[in-house]
Amino acid sequence: MSKRARESRQLTTKPLSSQGWELTAAAAGTMGGPAPAVAAPDATCTLLPLTSFPKNKIKVLLLENISHTAIEMFESERFQIETAPGALTEEELTEKLRDVHVLGIRSKMHVSDGALKAARRLLAIGCFCIGTNQVDLEAANRRGVPVFNAPFSNTRSVAELVIGEVIALARQLGDRSSELHRGTWKKVAKGCYEIRGKTLGIVGYGHIGSQVGVLAEMLGMHVKFFDIATKMPMGNNTAVATLDELLQASEFVTLHVPLSETTTNMISAPQLKQMKQGSYLINASRGSVVDLAALAEALREGHVAGAAVDVYPAEPEKNSDGFTTELQGLPNVILTPHIGGSTEEAQAAIGREVATSLIKYVNRGTTAGAVNFPELDFPQDCKSHRILNVHQNVPGVLRNVNSIISDLDVNIKAQMNMTDSNIGYLVMDLDKAVSHEVEAALRELPTSIKTRILY
Ligand SMILES: NC(=O)c1ccc[n+]([C@@H]2O[C@H](COP(=O)([O-])OP(=O)(O)OC[C@H]3O[C@@H](n4cnc5c(N)ncnc54)[C@H](O)[C@@H]3O)[C@@H](O)[C@H]2O)c1
Numbered sequence: 001m002s003k004r005a006r007e008s009r010q011l012t013t014k015p016l017s018s019q020g021w022e023l024t025a026a027a028a029g030t031m032g033g034p035a036p037a038v039a040a041p042d043a044t045c046t047l048l049p050l051t052s053f054p055k056n057k058i059k060v061l062l063l064e065n066i067s068h069t070a071i072e073m074f075e076s077e078r079f080q081i082e083t084a085p086g087a088l089t090e091e092e093l094t095e096k097l098r099d100v101h102v103l104g105i106r107s108k109m110h111v112s113d114g115a116l117k118a119a120r121r122l123l124a125i126g127c128f129c130i131g132t133n134q135v136d137l138e139a140a141n142r143r144g145v146p147v148f149n150a151p152f153s154n155t156r157s158v159a160e161l162v163i164g165e166v167i168a169l170a171r172q173l174g175d176r177s178s179e180l181h182r183g184t185w186k187k188v189a190k191g192c193y194e195i196r197g198k199t200l201g202i203v204g205y206g207h208i209g210s211q212v213g214v215l216a217e218m219l220g221m222h223v224k225f226f227d228i229a230t231k232m233p234m235g236n237n238t239a240v241a242t243l244d245e246l247l248q249a250s251e252f253v254t255l256h257v258p259l260s261e262t263t264t265n266m267i268s269a270p271q272l273k274q275m276k277q278g279s280y281l282i283n284a285s286r287g288s289v290v291d292l293a294a295l296a297e298a299l300r301e302g303h304v305a306g307a308a309v310d311v312y313p314a315e316p317e318k319n320s321d322g323f324t325t326e327l328q329g330l331p332n333v334i335l336t337p338h339i340g341g342s343t344e345e346a347q348a349a350i351g352r353e354v355a356t357s358l359i360k361y362v363n364r365g366t367t368a369g370a371v372n373f374p375e376l377d378f379p380q381d382c383k384s385h386r387i388l389n390v391h392q393n394v395p396g397v398l399r400n401v402n403s404i405i406s407d408l409d410v411n412i413k414a415q416m417n418m419t420d421s422n423i424g425y426l427v428m429d430l431d432k433a434v435s436h437e438v439e440a441a442l443r444e445l446p447t448s449i450k451t452r453i454l455y
């Protein structure tokens with residue numbers, strides 16, 4: 001008998017008694033909203049507690065004005081909730097994360113490996129937005145923390161803003177409006193155009209880019225796109241082979257790529273030179289995709305006739321903070337404070353979507369939709385007791401885990417393990433509850449990163 005097996009013989013199974021916090025069907029039903037909340041347990045599920053941890057000890061920290069729809073869902077779960085309107089400094093976040101289980105952020109809050117290291121209790125991070133570049137995803141993965149986002153809840157809002165900006169740039173609306181606010185009546189047609197028949201070039205033809213393409217075509221524009229992946233063209237949109245080809249063919253260029261090594265400064269002086277004389281640039285992706293100094297120069301020279309910019313390489317953490325950019329004061333430049341996805345509809349939908357993912361992970365260990373983690377969505381048998389083990393992806397982990405379990409008086413009802421290049425994620429359902437000593441034995445395995453027993 002192995003040493004581990006001998007040790008595990010002393011471990012016990014344990015009847016679930018008053019330690020369990022029972023999620024009643026009524027409580028689950030109050031989550032509300034059109035998006036599916038955590039599925040209500042069926043009637044038989046009330047025979048066993050669905051979680052073996054006191055839910056009111058789960059601490060949720062929500063930064064950057066996350067929608068009330070998310071707050072209501074966490075409240076229904078009876079989690080403790082703390083909110084703050086803006087992002088924190090790294091030091092403030094590191095301090096706060098020491099006893100937080102769930103962190104919710106939007107695009108401003110940078111989550112570094114240093115902050116994650118101190119976050120010993122952190123179970124999951126929710127980015128209540130599309131972009132996840134603000135989080136060190138690799139570090140979160142290595143530390144066993146899945147990161148969730150809302151991949152398309154604000155897609156339409158961004159696409160509509162971009163279409164509005166195409167028209168606003170073509171008609172110099174920003175300048176005309178500011179002039180009238182200052183009392184200057186300047187009725188001109190020079191340099192103002194219809195968008196019908198013009199070419200819109202889309203860089204990055206994913207969720208947002210393709211939606212913009214559909215709307216632009218409905219307004220009579222020709223639409224071309226460039227993407228590093230092969231994409232199915234919508235309607236009469238056509239793919240081009242290179243970024244230069246797109247820039248040379250378009251009156252309007254709009255950017256919809258994620259921030260990455262390949263997209264940082266992808267529009268800089270050489271690319272701006274490739275754009276047509278008198279064309280327009282729109283950036284509602286990420287600030288560092290465009291070299292703003294080069295854009296300012298192209299605007300001053302008149303080579304670019306206007307620009308609409310929603311995102312900046314450095315953005316203020318709070319609404320009250322000051323802001324400067326080299327684009328301020330230039331003609332026909334529309335500046336917006338990163339509001340592409342900021343509509344009532346989008347924020348409410350994002351709140352529900354990301355809160356649902358986080359609650360499912362806390363309550364059941366479901367990682368479907370995580371952007372940095374092996375994805376497991378394991379059917380729930382309400383009479384099972386679930387163990388979750390995030391571990392290093394090395395040989396022998398299952399052997400060691402099973403040697404702890406196999407000497408107990410329990411049946412393994414189901415077991416699923418998914419791995420990526422760094423970590424593995426094991427979900428195991430047992431027919432009986434096991435004691436905290438078993439949990440501790442699993443946690444102490446040298447390969448274990450995070451271990452939880454749910455119910
Ligand atoms: N302004 C806002 O408020 C706001 C709101 C939502 C999203 N965003 C930003 O928009 C980005 C795009 O969102 P999405 O939902 O369309 O993402 P998506 O993942 O659906 O699409 C991105 C597309 O870009 C392509 N791509 C990646 N690298 C490329 C490269 N080097 N050259 C050409 N194409 C490349 C991908 O293949 C993909 O098709 C997000 O990552 C986010 O940063 C901004």
Ligand SMILES: O=C(O)CC[C@@H](O)C(=O)O
Nearest residue numbers: 106107108129130131341
């Ligand atoms: O809400 C935000 O802070 C940013 C939204 C947007 O940039 C996104 O990535 O979804």
